[in-house]
Amino acid sequence: MITAYVMVKGNSGDADRIRSAIEAVEGVESAHIVAGDVDFIAKVVVDTPAAVKDVTATRIQGLEGVADTRTYIAME
Amino acid sequence: MRFVIIGSGRVGVRTARVLREEGHEATLVERDGDLTRRARADGFTVVRGDGSREGVLEEAGIESADGLGALTDDLNVNFTACLIGRHHGCRTVMRIDEEHREEIYRKYATEVDDVVHPERLGAMAAKNALLGGSIRAIADVAGGLQLVELTVTESAPVKGYTMGELELPADARLLAFGKADDELGLPTPDESVAVGDRLVVLAEFPALEDVRRLLIGEMPTRAVAGGERR
Structure with missing residues (x-):
């Protein structure tokens, strides 16, 4: 299993909807609205490194209201 | 009234100046040496340090302040400073950097009484x-x-x-x-x-x-x- 933390920057104020949309992506375990220079942090748990890329680059980045993502893969 | 202003850049210093002109007392908190010197030369009381640290804010007199303006360009510093300010019973105002965040902070950041977006x-x-x-x-x-x-x-x-x-x-x-x-x-x-x-x-x-x-x-x-x- 691979765990990754995804920092998500939004470009729209309807944070509730975006958070729900992120959480609805398969492989996303949880998503929170956070204060600071990113707007959400999502925890992703998937089987392979390739799946991390699919969840973040394709699925999360494709959501309306998401401007950018940055992914950190947990080593331990 | 007494205020603590975090950040003595363009927004922070101007805010402190307006408060001073209206008879209020403002203490600035600034991390950067040059900006600290410049604000001091302008007659302001400046505490040099990280505005997201409680000890630094205490040095700036947060316990007796009526309000805290977190006006740096770093959202993490601003939000943390507001948390500390709220803990000490201050009115808290946070500077934000992007349009869409105004709505987010107004809705979710209960520790922040008001947000300002200078660019807008x-x-x-x-x-x-x-x-x-x-x-x-x-x-x-x-x-x-x-x-x-x-x-x-x-x-x-x-x-x-x-x-x-x-x-x-x-x-x-x-x-x-x-x-x-x-x-x-x-x-x-x-x-x-x-x-x-x-x-x-x-x-x-x-x-x-x-x-x-x-x-x-x-x-x-x-x-x-x-x-x-x-």
């Missing part, structure tokens, strides 16, 4: 100046809803009519009316509209253009001399 306020002022003084945006009340003050011009179609005869677009409401040299008040139906009178209208963005055309007329080719100054 600057853009509003620039727009008012460009439009030549006959329309002035007061505030964005909500997404898509704006409060504006319009000054009736010589070419305004509404000139000579009374308040009661005034028909605004459906997505707009007249909130206040003031004769040229008088204060704004609640509009009454018998008052007539003359050049220089001011109307405060709450309108949806798409209706603003119609409101402007009705109350001001076509865009003046030249800005009204003197413009709006307050």
Whole structure:
């Protein structure tokens, strides 16, 4: 299993909807609205490194209201 | 009143200066050496350090402050400073950096009493100046809803009519009316509209253009001399 933390920057104020949309992506375990220079942090748990890329680059980045993502893969 | 201002960059120092001019006391907190020196040379009390650290804020007198303005360009510092300020019973104001975050912080950051977005306020002022003084945006009340003050011009179609005869677009409401040299008040139906009178209208963005055309007329080719100054 691979765990990754995804920092998500939004470009729209309807944070509730975006958070729900992120959480609805398969492989996303949880998503929170956070204060600071990113707007959400999502925890992703998937089987392979390739799946991390699919969840973040394709699925999360494709959501309306998401401007950018940055992914950190947990080593331990 | 006593205030602690985090960040002595352009926004922080100007805020401290305005507070000082109005007889309040402001202590600045600044991480950067150059900015600290510059603010001190300007006569401000500056505590050098990280505004997201409680010890630094205590040194700046957070315990006895009435309000905290977290005005750096670092959102993490600003938000943490507000958390600490709230813990000490301060009113907290946080500077944000992007449009969409205004709504997010207003809704979710219960520790933050108010948010300011200097760039957007600057853009509003620039727009008012460009439009030549006959329309002035007061505030964005909500997404898509704006409060504006319009000054009736010589070419305004509404000139000579009374308040009661005034028909605004459906997505707009007249909130206040003031004769040229008088204060704004609640509009009454018998008052007539003359050049220089001011109307405060709450309108949806798409209706603003119609409101402007009705109350001001076509865009003046030249800005009204003197413009709006307050």
